[in-house]
Amino acid sequence: MRLIDRYLLRQLAGPTLLATLALTGVALLSQSLAGLDLIVNQRQSGFVFLKITLLYMPQLINMILPIALFVAALVALNRLHTEQEIVVCFAGGMSRWRVISPAIRLACTVAFIALLMNLFIQPAAFRTLRAELFEVRTDIASTLVREGEFTEPAPGLTVYAQNVEGDGGFRNLFIHQQKSDGSATVYTAENGRIEKRAGRNVLLMRNGTTQEFSERGVLNYLTFNEYAFDLSPMTNSTELIHYKPSDRYLHELFFPDLEQDWEKRNRLELLAEGHARLASPLYNIAFMAMALSAIIGGGFSRLGYGRRIAAIGAAAVLVRIIGFVVLAACEEEAWLNLLQYAVPLGAMALALRSIFRQRVSRFIDIRRPRAAPAGAAA
Numbered sequence: 001m002r003l004i005d006r007y008l009l010r011q012l013a014g015p016t017l018l019a020t021l022a023l024t025g026v027a028l029l030s031q032s033l034a035g036l037d038l039i040v041n042q043r044q045s046g047f048v049f050l051k052i053t054l055l056y057m058p059q060l061i062n063m064i065l066p067i068a069l070f071v072a073a074l075v076a077l078n079r080l081h082t083e084q085e086i087v088v089c090f091a092g093g094m095s096r097w098r099v100i101s102p103a104i105r106l107a108c109t110v111a112f113i114a115l116l117m118n119l120f121i122q123p124a125a126f127r128t129l130r131a132e133l134f135e136v137r138t139d140i141a142s143t144l145v146r147e148g149e150f151t152e153p154a155p156g157l158t159v160y161a162q163n164v165e166g167d168g169g170f171r172n173l174f175i176h177q178q179k180s181d182g183s184a185t186v187y188t189a190e191n192g193r194i195e196k197r198a199g200r201n202v203l204l205m206r207n208g209t210t211q212e213f214s215e216r217g218v219l220n221y222l223t224f225n226e227y228a229f230d231l232s233p234m235t236n237s238t239e240l241i242h243y244k245p246s247d248r249y250l251h252e253l254f255f256p257d258l259e260q261d262w263e264k265r266n267r268l269e270l271l272a273e274g275h276a277r278l279a280s281p282l283y284n285i286a287f288m289a290m291a292l293s294a295i296i297g298g299g300f301s302r303l304g305y306g307r308r309i310a311a312i313g314a315a316a317v318l319v320r321i322i323g324f325v326v327l328a329a330c331e332e333e334a335w336l337n338l339l340q341y342a343v344p345l346g347a348m349a350l351a352l353r354s355i356f357r358q359r360v361s362r363f364i365d366i367r368r369p370r371a372a373p374a375g376a377a378a
Helices: 002-034 046-055 057-082 085-091 096-137 140-144 250-254 261-265 267-279 282-296 306-329 334-356
Strands: 151-154 157-164 170-178 184-197 200-213 219-230
Touching (some): 002 057, 046 096, 057 282, 085 096, 096 267, 096 334, 184 219, 250 267, 261 267, 267 334, 282 334
Antiparallel strands (some): 157 170, 200 219
């Protein structure tokens, strides 16, 4: 029996892994296309782009796992049942529970992995992601200069660069600075680069000029080999990183600091996210039970199980949509969080009920059709 259990588990685990990798690849591609703005507009490196894309993966994988498990189970179970391997198990005296136990164990293992990702990996990844996006948004080089465009990174400051090189350098710079006393200064330079001097960010310009009218209205025109334009007024920001509900650990969702105004106003949203972290892994077990119901929940058919698979597939989509609707509703009423557990558990119970109420056929039809009598042909 253990040999048969391991065989059934291998037949299910292989397609599950392949389906997870395939769907993860599709999700990774879609996420990477959405993140091209980091390279095109924010001029970030390929490493930053790859890092941010990968940090999205824990949440994407959690959404993919139930679908991958459901699709893989349907493929594997349909093949096993069509080739009468499951029928052989029943004919050998195995109970229904013994036949489906490898699939249920696989689903429970996947659900446990999903739970660990929800509780620990996703918050850690999303906190890192939020810090990385904060650095990208506050990156001086990407906000100060855009190639071939006049930008206003700060009030009274206009910057233009004809070319932005791949190593972060600027060519043919133009800066117009309007001061608080009404005077203005114009800087031009052949090239420039943002560097740190004495712990401060400066735009280091080389081979340029400055033009400024004095209080008497006289134009002061100076040339320089090197000039450090102070950027510290632009970098002195009191903005802090704000963690969204998806970035928080479970104890922060269930026990927020109610002295903070934002957390007090969004108490129900945090509570709904916390229950969703605990309830969403149950969809792995529910979808596996529904896949088992589609194949084993009915009688054997040599014509296949297309209709049953289509019906169960539609039911699985409906169950997941109901789950998302309930999650949205929980942000308004706290007691609705019970439904976050009731939806997958109810789908699981109905699927298992359809499996165990079906009578088991312990016989294999190996009879050949009888030849027609000779007189019948006449």
